[in-house]
Amino acid sequence: MKVLVTGGAGFIGSHVVDKLIQEKYQVVIIDNLSTGLQENINPSATFFQLDIRSEEVLTLFMCEKFDFVIHLAAQTMVHKSLETPSYDCDINVMGTVNILEACRKTGVKRIVFSSTAAVYGNVTTLPVMETNQKAPTSFYGLSKLTCENYLSLYKEVYGLDYMILRYANVYGERQGDGGEGGVISIFTRKISQDQSVLIFGDGSQTRDFIYVGDVANANYQSLLVGSANKICNISTQIETSVNSLIDHIGMISGKMVSRNYNEKREGDIYKSSLSNAIARKDLDWQPHMTLIEGLDKTYHSLSKL
Ligand SMILES: NC(=O)c1ccc[n+]([C@@H]2O[C@H](COP(=O)([O-])OP(=O)(O)OC[C@H]3O[C@@H](n4cnc5c(N)ncnc54)[C@H](O)[C@@H]3O)[C@@H](O)[C@H]2O)c1
Structure with a gap:
């Protein structure tokens, strides 16, 4: 084919x-x-x-x-x-x-x-x-x-x-900083270079x-x-807050992460998660990677760059 x-x-x-x-x-x-x-x-x-x-x-x-x-x-x-x-x-x-x-x-x-x-x-x-x-x-x-x-x-x-x-x-290996959903690649690169991370809002906003x-x-x-x-x-149908995302990357990197909080950005969605019931049923698909495992792979690949 x-x-x-x-x-x-x-x-x-x-x-x-x-x-x-x-x-x-x-x-x-x-x-x-x-x-x-x-x-x-x-x-x-x-x-x-x-x-x-x-x-x-x-x-x-x-x-x-x-x-x-x-x-x-x-x-x-x-x-x-x-x-x-x-x-x-x-x-x-x-x-x-x-x-x-x-x-x-x-x-x-x-x-x-x-x-x-x-x-x-x-x-x-x-x-x-x-x-x-x-x-x-x-x-x-x-x-x-x-x-x-x-x-x-x-x-x-x-x-x-x-x-x-x-x-x-x-998110994952080979992600650039520019497109949609690049927050993990941005945080990973910053944390691996001992730079502080910038959070818009109080970090309680969630993403899937x-x-x-x-x-x-x-x-x-x-x-x-x-x-x-x-x-x-x-x-994944799981909500993860930006604060806990940084906690996870900090733990994986073994580094102290310095966080700067800024004004919430106009137009940013506060909470997000998508149902995956239809994909499970009609595509015979389900997510296999846990966030911790996926972040570990991502951190170790992007931090080498
Ligand atoms: N990354 C995410 O979180 C996310 C979320 C939802 C949807 N998507 C969608 O997934 C797809 C892939 O996104 P990605 O994150 O891998 O982005 P990416 O920028 O890494 O990949 C897009 C690719 O398309 C190529 N491209 C762009 N314009 C082109 C053109 N005019 N002609 C030929 N090639 C062109 C680019 O060179 C690049 O290789 C996109 O359709 C995007 O909208 C991504």
């Missing part, structure tokens, strides 16, 4: 590629290396340095005849989407439509799309279910929600199967941290399940 992974040189994409190669799939990557790194690319994959918005995408699809597409390439920065909505829309919406067009013109069996908890916006009842109201507070969340709607209409009009995975805050290996498994499972066209949260 031949799979195209867009964004396969990035943080999550490179782990997805590793998983597929381990499972003996033939993997092709397209990535423009805007935030991805050459060194993340699995040498057993075929790599094309290409923009998802380019015309060459269709030519590549026609030559390679992919069975499946896992689409991760995106503009992932919430603040950038608020500064330049058109840039975010161009990559996330137009880029995705270009990929969808190539899928339907070349008979791809299924596309797996990386979406986000940002599609929900501010919610008061936890854990958030997939059926919750969608009210994104950033253009990034809006562009991802728009793509989800494109996928659903492509299924209706052209019969292209999809799986939509809405990730909570992903999911390990990247579990996210890679969810993408893999999305190719295997018989019944497609589902939307699944990919999460």
Whole structure:
């Protein structure tokens, strides 16, 4: 089976590629290396340095005849989407439509799309279910929600199967500091360099941290399940406060962590966790990595850099 992974040189994409190669799939990557790194690319994959918005995408699809597409390439920065909505829309919406067009013109069996908890916006009842109201507070969340709607209409009009995975805050080896959910990589790097960490608010705000290996498994499972066209949260369903996150990293590092508290940031969500009941049932997936184990792996890999 031949799979195209867009964004396969990035943080999550490179782990997805590793998983597929381990499972003996033939993997092709397209990535423009805007935030991805050459060194993340699995040498057993075929790599094309290409923009998802380019015309060459269709030519590549026609030559390679992919069975499946896992689409991760995106503009992932919430603040950038608020500064330049058109840039975010161009990559996330137009880029995705270009990929969808190539899928339907070349008979791809299924596309797996990386979406986000940002599609929900501010919610008061936890854990958030997939059926919750969608009210994104950033253009990034809006562009991802728009793509989800494109996928659903492509299924209706052209019969292209999809799986939509809405990730909570992903963390793990190879994570950069810039994108969504980068708080663990930022704290890890600061703590390993004996620098103080900056916390917005009193640190009691919570997030749902999911390990990247579990996210890679969810993408893999999305190719295997018989019944497609589902939307699944990919999460632990566990709330962890920023203060306890720092306690854990401090313990793993064996260092005294100096903390600076600043004003709460406007627009930051106070509490977050996503229900993973649908992924457990429909994807036959569950998270395996505990936070302590995952943080330990992450700390020891990122602190070497
Ligand atoms: N990291 C998280 O916590 C998180 C949470 C929810 C959703 N997501 C989604 O998961 C996906 C992967 O995110 P990530 O954290 O690995 O980010 P990342 O920045 O590490 O990966 C994105 C990859 O896409 C590539 N890319 C960007 N624009 C491109 C373009 N126009 N053409 C070709 N390649 C392009 C980048 O070079 C990079 O390799 C994204 O779709 C993101 O929205 C991430």
